[in-house]
Amino acid sequence: MSKIMIIEDDPVIRDELTLLLQNEGYHVAAVTVFRDIATQVSESAPDLILLDLGLPERDGFSLCAEFRRNLDTPVIFVTSHDSALDELQALSLGGDDYITKPYNVPVLLARIRSVLRRSTVRSGSENPGVNGLTLDPMKGYASANGKTIELTRNELQILACLMEHNGEIVSRANLIETLWDNQIYIDDNTLSVNMTRLRGKLESIGLSDFIKTRRGMGYQL
Amino acid sequence: MTIREFLSDRLRRLLFQAVFIMAAAIFLSATGTGMGVLILLLCAWILVLICIQTYDFLKCRAHLSELQFIMDHLDEKYLFTECIPKAGNLYERYLFILTKRAGRSMIRAVSDARAANREYREYVESFVHEIKAPITAARLISRHVEPETGRKLIKELSQIEAHVERALFYARLESPEKDFLVRQSSPAVIVANAIERYRSLLIQSGFRIETDNLEQTVYTDEKWAEFIFGQILQNAVRYRRKEDPFIRISGGRSGSQIAITVSDNGIGIPAHELPRVFERGFTGSNGRSLGGATGMGLYLCRKLSACMEAELQIFSEEGKGTQVMVIFPVRDAESGAGKSF
Numbered sequence: 001m002s003k004i005m006i007i008e009d010d011p012v013i014r015d016e017l018t019l020l021l022q023n024e025g026y027h028v029a030a031v032t033v034f035r036d037i038a039t040q041v042s043e044s045a046p047d048l049i050l051l052d053l054g055l056p057e058r059d060g061f062s063l064c065a066e067f068r069r070n071l072d073t074p075v076i077f078v079t080s081h082d083s084a085l086d087e088l089q090a091l092s093l094g095g096d097d098y099i100t101k102p103y104n105v106p107v108l109l110a111r112i113r114s115v116l117r118r119s120t121v122r123s124g125s126e127n128p129g130v131n132g133l134t135l136d137p138m139k140g141y142a143s144a145n146g147k148t149i150e151l152t153r154n155e156l157q158i159l160a161c162l163m164e165h166n167g168e169i170v171s172r173a174n175l176i177e178t179l180w181d182n183q184i185y186i187d188d189n190t191l192s193v194n195m196t197r198l199r200g201k202l203e204s205i206g207l208s209d210f211i212k213t214r215r216g217m218g219y220q221l
Numbered sequence: 222m223t224i225r226e227f228l229s230d231r232l233r234r235l236l237f238q239a240v241f242i243m244a245a246a247i248f249l250s251a252t253g254t255g256m257g258v259l260i261l262l263l264c265a266w267i268l269v270l271i272c273i274q275t276y277d278f279l280k281c282r283a284h285l286s287e288l289q290f291i292m293d294h295l296d297e298k299y300l301f302t303e304c305i306p307k308a309g310n311l312y313e314r315y316l317f318i319l320t321k322r323a324g325r326s327m328i329r330a331v332s333d334a335r336a337a338n339r340e341y342r343e344y345v346e347s348f349v350h351e352i353k354a355p356i357t358a359a360r361l362i363s364r365h366v367e368p369e370t371g372r373k374l375i376k377e378l379s380q381i382e383a384h385v386e387r388a389l390f391y392a393r394l395e396s397p398e399k400d401f402l403v404r405q406s407s408p409a410v411i412v413a414n415a416i417e418r419y420r421s422l423l424i425q426s427g428f429r430i431e432t433d434n435l436e437q438t439v440y441t442d443e444k445w446a447e448f449i450f451g452q453i454l455q456n457a458v459r460y461r462r463k464e465d466p467f468i469r470i471s472g473g474r475s476g477s478q479i480a481i482t483v484s485d486n487g488i489g490i491p492a493h494e495l496p497r498v499f500e501r502g503f504t505g506s507n508g509r510s511l512g513g514a515t516g517m518g519l520y521l522c523r524k525l526s527a528c529m530e531a532e533l534q535i536f537s538e539e540g541k542g543t544q545v546m547v548i549f550p551v552r553d554a555e556s557g558a559g560k561s562f
Contacts (some may be wrong), residue, residue: 012355012361019359080350080353083444084443088402189465
């Protein structure tokens with residue numbers, strides 16, 4: 001599992017964030033002494049750094065510039081300063097993303113996932129099929145039993161999300177959150193409609209009951 | 222200053238001169254001065270008089286037009302007394318000293334007020350940044366409480382955030398530096414960020430959002446534009462209809478301009494209130510009956526877009542829905558990109 005380093009001076013936020021990320025299954029290292037941060041970072045070798053811009057000793061910008069000299073660990077800036085100039089500066093200094101406080105917890109997690117995904121994609125990983133179904137997200141095709149169906153953007157995202165959590169129950173609320181992450185802004189009713197269509201298409205390639213409904217809990221592959 | 226004004230100003234003095242000349246002429250002729258000599262004398266006298274008055278007039282007019290010129294070319298008119306040349310005669314000199322004192326006290330009052338305003342604005346900005354840390358902490362902590370309570374808490378926290386955000390942009394708007402950064406950006410990104418900011422509000426209210434044709438290029442400050450779309454979305458949520466609330470955000474070109482339209486199927490705005498929605502503090506009948514309206518959202522939107530030379534238009538039909546159109550200015554790609562204000 002990925003290791004995330006939190007550099008944040010507000011103790012409440014630091015502790016809560018640590019707890020949150022641990023619950024999400026990440027390894028977390030939090031910086032509590034704000035001296036020689038660069039050394040601490042290179043010693044713990046994290047996969048991702050969450051960097052607050054308003055630190056007591058020095059500002060996050062110069063810190064990030066220092067990391068960039070000998071590390072290519074992705075950095076997400078977290079700050080309460082919300083101006084275009086700050087963001088431009090953060091991203092031009094080699095930050096991978098820029099989140100402003102106060103953040104939504106799901107949004108924060110989604111951003112962390114996407115930055116981690118981007119950095120692991122660089123090292124190359126393939127999405128394996130589930131129960132005989134393979135997905136081609138670039139072309140928008142799903143195939144099984146030698147047959148191929150064409151999926152809409154919504155159906156593709158629903159299926160991808162379920163396949164990512166293969167075997168687990170995904171609640172409707174989570175599914176909607178994931179779709180909103182991918183800029184598909186649907187409501188509960190539209191999700192039902194999409195689900196019905198998706199099941200119909202899967203049935204046509206011989207995968208009936210591929211997506212199981214767990215009453216009151218959500219969906220499961 | 223015209224000759225007429227000059228003469229009427231000096232009327233009393235000139236009349237006195239005329240009476241005096243007349244009296245002198247009568248006295249001289251009575252004491253036996255010859256008619257020829259008298260006429261010569263009077264002509265010379267009057268000629269000298271006219272010369273003096275003409276000289277006065279020209280000098281006075283030149284001086285006044287110089288002052289007028291200075292006034293016309295001053296950006297801050299109250300600095301006038303600091304810029305005019307020293308006066309010539311005694312009377313003017315005293316007047317000059319008095320006006321200068323008045324001007325100085327005015328300048329001091331203005332700069333004091335400016336400094337107080339700036340300090341207050343800076344305080345508001347730092348307050349906004351400070352308060353974001355406890356809100357963030359509260360958001361994180363709210364995960365530990367029971368889900369239903371947590372959702373309610375998050376909703377209240379979002380309300381606080383929305384108010385804080387408006388305070389921040391209000392302070393930024395009042396700042397003379399207007400620190401925004403116009404650069405090339407895409408409405409798709411701006412709209413996605415605005416939706417992300419209010420996603421829990423939108424999801425909980427059961428909204429469905431369609432976006433269309435937003436892959437355009439506009440020149441704007443992303444944060445400011447995001448704030449504007451955020452306000453429009455908040456309004457759409459507040460004034461939504463009960464069943465199947467829906468927002469459509471679409472991009473389009475009108476001529477060479479790019480317009481992004483946010484349409485909802487909400488309760489709409491009564492026609493007679495529509496012209497006033499951008500006024501500061503105007504809440505309207507919907508705002509009053511639903512509560513929670515500040516009358517600041519659209520006011521700020523219009524002010525911010527005016528700064529960025531964008532335009533806001535609103536159309537609405539009661540019971541059908543509202544469309545708000547944000548029209549971005551056309552900019553020459555080379556000169557506009559990365560230009561900072």
